[in-house]
Amino acid sequence: KESGLDDNTMVIFTSDNGGLLGPTNNAPLRSGKGYAYEGGIRVPLIIKWPGSVKAGTTSSEPVTSVDYLPTIAEAARLDLPKGVEIDGTSLVDHLFSAGKVPLDRKAIYWHFPHYRHNPGPYSIIREGPWKLIHFYEGPMELYNLKDDLGEKKNLASSMPSKVKELDARLLAHLESIGAKMPKPNAEKK
Numbered sequence: 354k355e356s357g358l359d360d361n362t363m364v365i366f367t368s369d370n371g372g373l374l375g376p377t378n379n380a381p382l383r384s385g386k387g388y389a390y391e392g393g394i395r396v397p398l399i400i401k402w403p404g405s406v407k408a409g410t411t412s413s414e415p416v417t418s419v420d421y422l423p424t425i426a427e428a429a430r431l432d433l434p435k436g437v438e439i440d441g442t443s444l445v446d447h448l449f450s451a452g453k454v455p456l457d458r459k460a461i462y463w464h465f466p467h468y469r470h471n472p473g474p475y476s477i478i479r480e481g482p483w484k485l486i487h488f489y490e491g492p493m494e495l496y497n498l499k500d501d502l503g504e505k506k507n508l509a510s511s512m513p514s515k516v517k518e519l520d521a522r523l524l525a526h527l528e529s530i531g532a533k534m535p536k537p538n539a540e541k542k
Contacts, residue, residue, distance in 0.1 A: 359403070363428050365421060366399040383504040389475045389486045390504050394463060402428070405449060412452035415461055415479060420444055462526055466535040474535035478523040485509075485519040489535045493520065 371386035371393035372379050379385050379392030386393055398416060400406060405428075419441035426433050427443040446454045463477040466489075474489045482499035495509040495516050509516050527534070 361404060363400065363402040363405070363425070365425075366397070366401075367418065368396050370394050370396050381503045387470060389463070389465070389472070389477055389488075391498070391502065394477070400444070400448060402448065407451060410448075410451045412447065414447060414452060414456055416444060416456070417441070417461055420456075424448075460522065460526070462523065464527060464532050466533050468535065468537065476523055476527060476532075478519050478526070480519060480522070483515065483519060485516060485523060487520055487523055495519070 369386075371384075371388070374385035377385065382390065382392035382395060384390035384392040388394075396418075401408075419439075420443070421441065423433065423439050423441045423443040424445055425431075427445045433439055442456050442458045444456070447456055460478050460480040462479075463475075465476070466474045468474060472488055472491060476487045476489075478485050478487075479498075482497050484496045484498050484504075486494040486496075488494070493509050493516055494504075494507045495512055496504045496506070497508060498504075
């Protein structure tokens with residue numbers, strides 16, 4: 354406070370993904386840490402930026418930790434390296450507009466190609482209200498998070514064309530970034 358930094362410093366508060374099942378309760382979100390459901394992948398995010406973001410402003414726009422680098426760089430008026438693709442999207446315009454300006458991206462992706470626990474490897478695409486979970490060793494699941502935040506009603510069997518559309522975009526994205534794909538450990542099967 355003495356230096357005046359508290360009047361013009363962006364403070365970002367966030368956490369690790371999902372609470373552990375058992376000692377915590379993620380309701381109304383389904384499941385917890387390590388799982389593909391909202392209770393396992395959502396994190397809190399609070400940004401305090403005096404003079405730029407009005408206190409008490411809220412937004413339900415989904416963001417990810419990869420958005421922090423471009424946001425901080427833009428806020429600090431730093432140029433990102435030329436020729437380097439940055440995965441995230443700056444939140445600055447969204448913050449300045451008190452959440453009225455949507456982020457300039459079509460989808461958010463998660464990719465967990467590991468065989469550490471049930472349900473095994475999975476990838477996710479979130480596009481608008483739609484969330485497709487591509488389980489590599491099980492059926493895909495489709496949810497409309499606007500209508501079903503708790504992911505109780507899997508719409509995959511009733512909306513096969515939406516599943517096909519989102520899965521094609523998900524797999525194209527994974528290929529475009531050279532994502533490592535799951536490889537079963539034959540000794541554990």
